[in-house]
Amino acid sequence: MAKKAKTVFFCRNCGNESPKWEGQCRQCGEWNTYVEEKVVSVNPREKQQQTWRRERKNTGPSPVALPAIQAGEIKRLVSPDQELNRVLGGGIVPGCIVLFGGQPGIGKSTLLLQLALELPIKVLYISGEESEQQIKMRAERLGGQMDNCFILTETNTHKILQHALELEPQLIIADSIQTLSSPNVESMPGTVSQVRECAAELQRFAKETNIPVFLIGHITKEGSIAGPKLLEHIVDTVLQFEGDRNYSYRILRTLKNRFGSTDEMGIYEMQATGLRQVANPSELLLSQKDEELSGSGISATMEGMRPMLIETQALVSTAVYGTPQRSATGFDLRRLNMLLAVLEKRGGFALGQQDVFLNIAGGIRVDDPAIDLSICAALMSSYEDISIPTDVCFAGEVGLSGEIRAVNRIEQRIQEADRLGFKEIFISKYNTKGLDTERFGIKVYTIGKLQELYKALFE
Numbered sequence: 001m002a003k004k005a006k007t008v009f010f011c012r013n014c015g016n017e018s019p020k021w022e023g024q025c026r027q028c029g030e031w032n033t034y035v036e037e038k039v040v041s042v043n044p045r046e047k048q049q050q051t052w053r054r055e056r057k058n059t060g061p062s063p064v065a066l067p068a069i070q071a072g073e074i075k076r077l078v079s080p081d082q083e084l085n086r087v088l089g090g091g092i093v094p095g096c097i098v099l100f101g102g103q104p105g106i107g108k109s110t111l112l113l114q115l116a117l118e119l120p121i122k123v124l125y126i127s128g129e130e131s132e133q134q135i136k137m138r139a140e141r142l143g144g145q146m147d148n149c150f151i152l153t154e155t156n157t158h159k160i161l162q163h164a165l166e167l168e169p170q171l172i173i174a175d176s177i178q179t180l181s182s183p184n185v186e187s188m189p190g191t192v193s194q195v196r197e198c199a200a201e202l203q204r205f206a207k208e209t210n211i212p213v214f215l216i217g218h219i220t221k222e223g224s225i226a227g228p229k230l231l232e233h234i235v236d237t238v239l240q241f242e243g244d245r246n247y248s249y250r251i252l253r254t255l256k257n258r259f260g261s262t263d264e265m266g267i268y269e270m271q272a273t274g275l276r277q278v279a280n281p282s283e284l285l286l287s288q289k290d291e292e293l294s295g296s297g298i299s300a301t302m303e304g305m306r307p308m309l310i311e312t313q314a315l316v317s318t319a320v321y322g323t324p325q326r327s328a329t330g331f332d333l334r335r336l337n338m339l340l341a342v343l344e345k346r347g348g349f350a351l352g353q354q355d356v357f358l359n360i361a362g363g364i365r366v367d368d369p370a371i372d373l374s375i376c377a378a379l380m381s382s383y384e385d386i387s388i389p390t391d392v393c394f395a396g397e398v399g400l401s402g403e404i405r406a407v408n409r410i411e412q413r414i415q416e417a418d419r420l421g422f423k424e425i426f427i428s429k430y431n432t433k434g435l436d437t438e439r440f441g442i443k444v445y446t447i448g449k450l451q452e453l454y455k456a457l458f459e
Contacts, residue, residue: 117143
């Protein structure tokens with residue numbers, strides 16, 4: 001029977017199918033998300049069964065009572081990459097499927113190929129973008145054990161899974177999900193229907209064989225992973241690899257994790273021989289300078305369970321063109337405007353006609369509210385043109401009335417500052433409940449309002 005081609009519309013957000021274009025998706029309610037695709041309808045009787053599935057005696061799993069299920073500890077595969085282990089929640093879970101997203105050229109393929117070369121297990125690396133020779137050249141540059149890494153340049157998912165059943169690897173890496181195609185869907189690779197079908201096939205394969213699968217995904221210009229939003233719901237873990245190309249540091253964040261926390265972060269440094277793990281990010285995120293300069297403050301922040309000390313740099317100058325400029329790199333601009341309003345209203349600083357520029361050193365982005373106190377101190381320092389001692393750091397959230405609010409995990413922040421050799425730290429007086437400040441080698445100052453901070457630093 002001849003196959004009949006038809007045109008349908010798919011929602012990029014949820015994957016809903018519609019026979020005609022609609023401005024708003026009826027399934028998820030998003031606007032302007034429908035894209036047109038040509039598909040070929042196949043008679044279900046003529047549709048071939050997938051040949052990669054293993055034959056089973058039973059048609060499927062039978063219902064089991066909840067008390068009868070044996071709850072055992074998940075035995076994870078611990079990789080030599082400690083940063084990756086941290087963001088995954090302790091290691092790679094058997095049968096999990098991980099989506100790895102990031103901008104082009106940021107180092108996604110390099111990191112996962114480096115992982116494949118470091119693991120002492122059999123790894124199948126599937127490439128739909130590069131040839132075998134290109135991957136071999138990169139592997140020689142990265143170094144590592146090549147005997148356990150097998151390269152397959154194929155985009156047909158049925159052929160890929162047939163090779164996987166024959167090879168029986170312990171880990172599969174697919175680069176990338178947008179280049180794969182399934183014979184079950186007659187459309188171009190990278191379309192919504194193809195990405196959805198390929199991800200579903202790989203998910204079923206991972207769950208049935210207990211082999212973990214890593215998928216590399218492209219992202220759009222808006223910063224979201226290309227393909228339907230349903231792709232992020234199918235996978236177990238979504239990792240985002242980000243960073244500025246002008247800096248050598250790369251940040252690995254967890255956007256979704258069914259087997260661990262979503263607050264963890266891994267830091268890498270891009271080098272000629274690959275990505276180097278940064279075990280102590282505080283020493284790299286603090287700028288090295290010989291003299292004290294105004295407009296610089298050190299903040300004790302937290303990324304998940306990991307304490308870090310980062311530098312906040314502020315510049316306050318008179319507006320030349322009449323309209324003051326507000327710019328923030330690595331920090332929320334709206335929160336910066338809020339802090340400026342608090343300083344003007346509660347602190348008496350005339351910032352209405354001043355240009356304000358804020359930068360988080362190291363090219364990373366911070367959302368921890370405990371960085372507020374450091375930013376306010378840096379703004380005061382730049383406004384008065386008086387430097388803050390380099391052995392002083394801050395940890396506190398600033399409220400709308402100018403009060404310094406308590407932050408979480410204050411002991412870990414103080415211990416990290418003490419370990420790095422800082423002499424003083426300013427925290428909220430509401431953080432002192434149950435806190436023994438005498439056991440720290442660093443002097444702890446407790447304040448309640450911004451006016452107290454100004455008096456302690458500049459008077």
